[in-house]
Amino acid sequence: AQSVTQLDSHVSVSEGTPVLLRCNYSSSYSPSLFWYVQHPNKGLQLLLKYTSAATLVKGINGFEAEFKKSETSFHLTKPSAHMSDAAEYFCVVSVKTWSSNTGKLIFGQGTTLQVKP
């Protein structure tokens, strides 16, 4: 069975300081991992994805995540927070069937990022 755990339900940073949102995963197979973001009253937007290629994945809006198999982690980082980054972030793993990672996704509990001026 696959699962993801987001270690913080709420993170607060000051504008211009680094962001770290933590995610641990559990998977019997080589996982496909994603980070999605949801801004208020908006849909879920894909930030980045890991699909067994490079372990350091760059996404949109300056975000990146590093896949660490030894630590079963997929933490999301950004060097400098912007006010517009305030949103809820979801770490997600895809359920694997046969040889494919499917669109049946398992979501973490979500981390709300607050950015203070």
Added chain:
Amino acid sequence: EAGVTQFPSHSVIEKGQTVTLRCDPISGHDNLYWYRRVMGKEIKFLLHFVKESKQDESGMPNNRFLAERTGGTYSTLKVQPAELEDSGVYFCASSQDWAVDNSPLHFGNGTRLTVT
């Protein structure tokens, strides 16, 4: 290209009533998914269509929920009769390919359902 569209954006109904949610996927996307987030819980998978066929409906909570995708275009999710615990945000997503590595899911803005 137009994104995934969901209608209505909000719905408030009384317990025992019927509600139908609609999702229009991105044109050409054969794969359509429904997800739900109940208050305070994780977003959870409900079901997956490939064209008009239900590929996986393992996440449907009970037989009060009926999903259809006639003609393989838009999809509806009907809740009949609605119960208080059905309140939450219902998301629809679509993708071109079955394998998410090649074709990530595109999500709609969701329908917020409140059952009173």
